[in-house]
Amino acid sequence: MPRDSAVNRDLHGEAVEWDASTHLLAALVDHAAVSNWMTATINSGEDAEPLDYPEPVPRPGPRETDSEPDESHQVARESSTGAPSSHQLASFFG
Secondary structure (H helix, E strand, C coil): CCCCCHHHHHHHHHHHHCCHHHHHHHHHHHHHHHHHHHHHHHHCCCCCCCCCCCCCCCCCCCCCCCCCCCHHHHHHHHHHHCCCCHHHHHHHHC
């Protein structure tokens, strides 16, 4: 089936419109926003209000919850992907 077929669209929703280039572009925008946030935070005065952490580009698929996942879920996710979760990245950069 083609990636943009009705069957794939029914099964995967808007995720069929996101190819590898689109995912990489969203990651690039997210990293640039965090880099700009870090630069602005470091160069602001000590008495300045803390800047809000940038929101990532919304991606298709299941949404992550704001609550911290339990330890067993976190260990399973780390072992399966090897990448840190978005919560871990926000904690590291925050």
